[in-house]
Amino acid sequence: MGRMTFVFRRLLLLVPTVLGVTIITFFMIHLIPGDPARTILGIHATPRAIAILHREWGLDRPLASQYWLFMDRLVHGNLGTSLYYGVPVAGLVTSHLPATLWLICYAAVIAIVISVPLAMIAASRKDAVRDHIVRAVPLLGLGMPAFWLALILQTTLALKFRLFPVSGYGTGFTGHLHSMFLPALTVAIALCPVVIRSLRASMLNVLGADFVTTARAKGVPGPRLFIRHVLRNAVIPAVTVMGINIGFLIGGTLIVEQVFQVPGIGQLMINSIFQRDFDVVQAVALVFGVGVVLVNLLTDVAYASLDPRVRFDR
Amino acid sequence: MSAISLSAGAGAGDSAPQAAAAERAQPRRHHWYRQPALIAGIVIIGLILLAVIAAPLLTSWNPDTQNLNATLEGFSAHHWLGTDQEGRDTFARLLYGGRVDLQVAFIAVLFPFVLGTILGSLAGYFGGWIDLIIMRLVDIVVAFPFFVLIIALVFVLGPGERSIYIAITLVGWVSYARIIRGEILVAKRQEYVLAAQSGGLSNLRIMGRHLLPNVITQAIIYAMSDIVQDILAIVTLSYLGLGIQPPAADWGTMISDGQNFLTTHWQLTTIPGLVVVVTGLGLSLIGDGLADLLRPGQ
Secondary structure, eight states, rough: OOOHHHHHHHHHHHHHHHHHHHHHHHHHHHHHOOOOHHHHTTTTTTTTHHHHHHHTTTTTSSHHHHHHHHHHHHTTTOOOTTTTSSSHHHHHHHHHHHHHHHHHHHHHHHHHHHHHHHHHHHHHHTSSSHHHHHHHHHHHHHHHHHHHHHHHHHHHHIIOOSSOOSSSSSSSSHHHHHHHHHHHHHHHHHHHHHHHHHHHHHHHHHHTSSHHHHHHHHHHHHHHHIIIIIIIHHHHHHHHHHHTTHHHHHEEEEEEEEHHHSSSSSHHHHHHHHOHHHHHHHHHHHHHHHHHHHHHHHHHHHHHHHHEEEOOOO | OOSEEEOTTTTHHHHHHHHHHHHHHHHHHTTTTGGGGHHHHHHHHHHHHHHHHHHHHOOOSOOOOOOSTTTTTOSSSSSTTTTTOOOBBBBHHHHHHHHHHHHHEEEEHHHHHHHHHHHHHHHHHHHHHHHHHHHHHHHHHHHSOOHOOOOOOOHHHOOSHHHHHHHHHHHHHHHHHHHHHHHHHHHHHHHHHHHHHHHTHHHHHIIIIHHHHHHHHHHHHHHHHHHHHHHHHHHHHHHSSOOOOTTTTOHHHHHHHHHHTTOOOTHHHHHHHHHHHHHHHHHHHHHHHHHHHHSSSS
């Protein structure tokens, strides 16, 4: 199978998944116990307000027709109206998206900066003390609640040592870089265990390859061997691991945005939960779901075009 | 399942001596008591379980009794870990909160384990359209970030333990289904299965009596790391006020309650968080140890 056929097939596979994502977000409203409109609007809602919401969501129609209405609105870029803010949800989501994208990219960069040297240290001598230490650290990180780490970093580095702002997004590129460091670090620390583990494994794999033995035999010095030969070949699997874990990475931003008051869609979602703003929660879940699907697609395509050893079978 | 695969060029020369070494090491490492990670994990989790079960023996304080004359006290012989903003004993809340969190986490891991194992077995064994439907469903659920879907589901279902169980089951089964399906795809071509099939045994019997006992190990190993994820989910939901409902003590609620006093009374937030980290470490060590024990040479 050729490269283009692979990309085309991968795109085709996207269709049922994205449709499935819309079906799941659509059905969320039907999981609300009792009458969704009454639950959302609260006990003081007037019958008229409930009737309006019923009509807007099409709750009085058959299920298939409700989903059709939902999809019809969706393809026209209409994600509903926020009950709390009284504005279109689509506008709310797009205005909150940049902060989240910033956080995700920043966190990914920090995670790489932390993980690559640690994985190199571990892989440079398998089963040595330093290897065991580097392998033990991720086990600590796996069970660490992100919001707890966020609170600890906020109190120590921001409140006590005043190195970084306590919260917010900052203005301008350097402002974002400074303000978002702690939130990004928190997300990165949660991601590191997974990246270190897989990077170490792929480096060990590369270290055993013939071309590394050849380079060693030619007398290439250690650091140069590691950077030019091992790292370059071990990074591709690591990028894939990042792509696969994008869901995990994005999930981590949710709570961290809330703790650091970063105006992203994660914070928008949590705030909307407290305000029982159903349309916004639904829309953000949808954006997250579709976002992850797209990133997975990009990872697969990038992996396929970067690594010449990839075969396009099946 | 994956559409792309990497040719096994790199590291192929390395694997033969490694496998031989692993084989030599196998008899020695085959005993559970020779696994340092497993032992360390069992000791950590054993101590934590013992402490939360024996809570009434370790502390005489009631975790929910308020004493507004003794709020925000520091460490003392009277209150080992001090008191919170409502004068409740922190040590007692830590122990009784652990009871709730661990109980919910251990129960919550069972439902997705069972559901995922059943659906994964069906998909792997029968293949065809059953496999197609189940695996498409897996793709869809996997598309959502774990926390996003869990939080959204608990929000629509309403806060509380029941919603936690439902949300974790609906989201968590996919990993078990993937693992079991992959294992069954390999195992069903083995001779003992072909023999059972030609012997005329029913599909249900082959799956239940012959295949599952041989493939369940991987799911059990995964369950250990899954409990860690479930504990994090429960604690996070409680932190947001969607999980364990007050006045019941719970590690997430304790962290949330204490965050307003972080600069003056750091222990209120730091200690419950550390307990979560240590619990996660213990369970991860058990998972790693089990993996080494049950699939030697990998």
